[in-house]
Amino acid sequence: MKGQARRVLRHYAPYQNNLQSCFPVHDLRWSVWASPGHQAILTPSEMIYVIMGVSGCGKTTLGAYLSHKLGWPLHEGDDFHPRENVEKMARGEPLTDQDRLPWLLKLHDVIQRERSSGGDAIMVCSALRRLYRQVLLFGSEALTYSSDTAGLHMCSLPGVWFLFLYGTYDLIHARMVARRGHFMQPGLLRSQFDVLEPPAEEENALLLDIRRSTDDICREIQEHLRQLS
Ligand SMILES: Nc1ncnc2c1ncn2[C@@H]1O[C@H](COP(=O)(O)OP(=O)(O)O)[C@@H](O)[C@H]1O
Ligand SMILES: O=C(O)[C@H](O)[C@@H](O)[C@H](O)[C@H](O)COP(=O)(O)O
Numbered sequence: 001m002k003g004q005a006r007r008v009l010r011h012y013a014p015y016q017n018n019l020q021s022c023f024p025v026h027d028l029r030w031s032v033w034a035s036p037g038h039q040a041i042l043t044p045s046e047m048i049y050v051i052m053g054v055s056g057c058g059k060t061t062l063g064a065y066l067s068h069k070l071g072w073p074l075h076e077g078d079d080f081h082p083r084e085n086v087e088k089m090a091r092g093e094p095l096t097d098q099d100r101l102p103w104l105l106k107l108h109d110v111i112q113r114e115r116s117s118g119g120d121a122i123m124v125c126s127a128l129r130r131l132y133r134q135v136l137l138f139g140s141e142a143l144t145y146s147s148d149t150a151g152l153h154m155c156s157l158p159g160v161w162f163l164f165l166y167g168t169y170d171l172i173h174a175r176m177v178a179r180r181g182h183f184m185q186p187g188l189l190r191s192q193f194d195v196l197e198p199p200a201e202e203e204n205a206l207l208l209d210i211r212r213s214t215d216d217i218c219r220e221i222q223e224h225l226r227q228l229s
Pocket of ligand 2: 053054056060078081089095100125126127128192
């Protein structure tokens, strides 16, 4: 059995009797896995790490480092923003939910492609709100659930983990001011914190303190990967 299949089996073992009610069955591979008696036919994606957090928390830096260390492809979320979004942020205006939705749907497609091809991958995406993370995982279906059912049913997907880089406003602001040649203005950081909803445990999230070096953070992620294997 491949490493990820083992990881997924172990992670979801406690839920095996309840899979059908816990997860939407729009994902063909997942519905096969969720069908009673078919647990052995598991062909999920390998691991996808989504590095998330407010602007300036170190997502791009960690993404490049981790990609190099693990030899996994890197998808940089900023590259998928439409020009209008980048121009808006460069003018010092925060994005709205409406601005972000098409961008998140594109990133969902990337995640789906990676899951279908069964490869490991890293994605960098601010993913500030819980709903944004649900759109990353479930696409437009995440928008059709009421907030009650979304909270209950749409928290995570096997093999997709959020790496949440957290730190104080002051530390991140100082790093943004020192950063050169980036379109994002430090003045937008407050709005990023206002929108941020830190991920809950049931979302498959690993919380990483950004006061540590990139290498230290990377080691913790590699340890996480080992524990899931
Ligand atoms: N662990 C770290 N320790 C110190 N500085 C860091 C760390 N991670 C990133 N930085 C610096 O902080 C700034 C913001 O990092 P960046 O990766 O661009 O953040 P983001 O992609 O989240 O906007 C950069 O100048 C980067 O060099
Ligand atoms: O959802 C958003 O408001 C944006 O995605 C934002 O969070 C992102 O951070 C910018 O694109 C700037 O890029 P950096 O995160 O690299 O600063």
